[in-house]
Amino acid sequence: MHYVESPTSPLYSSISNTSFSSSPSGTFYFDDDEGEKSDEEEEEPDEEEKNQSLEEVDVSVLKTFLNDKLHQLGEKPQMEYPELDLIPRCRFRPSDYILIVHYVINKVLNYPLPCDWVEDAEELYNHNPELIAGSS
Numbered sequence: 001m002h003y004v005e006s007p008t009s010p011l012y013s014s015i016s017n018t019s020f021s022s023s024p025s026g027t028f029y030f031d032d033d034e035g036e037k038s039d040e041e042e043e044e045p046d047e048e049e050k051n052q053s054l055e056e057v058d059v060s061v062l063k064t065f066l067n068d069k070l071h072q073l074g075e076k077p078q079m080e081y082p083e084l085d086l087i088p089r090c091r092f093r094p095s096d097y098i099l100i101v102h103y104v105i106n107k108v109l110n111y112p113l114p115c116d117w118v119e120d121a122e123e124l125y126n127h128n129p130e131l132i133a134g135s136s
Contacts, residue, residue: 066100
């Protein structure tokens, strides 16, 4: 099951209306005053800047940026999704912040997601999922 941010949500519109840039050092930053043009001509990026990959993006700056955007929204994270019909004992209900910071950023940067191995259990559904995940 995939959760997709609605194009009408404040987070989507906030991020989609922001232009992103990358410096030669690989630092990630965003431009708030996208509509304002300077009197000076903008320099063309050199070949090194054009070939810069997403792996060079500073993850901590990206996380800080997204954290600031989430706090600007001023909304409490949605912890329950009543419209979902989940199987019994399904307890994975991450907040929007957790999804963005721990999963979406890694997905965008093409980093492998951490793999949590679940130990073999005869009756897996009779155990608390939080305890099983913590025991590996």
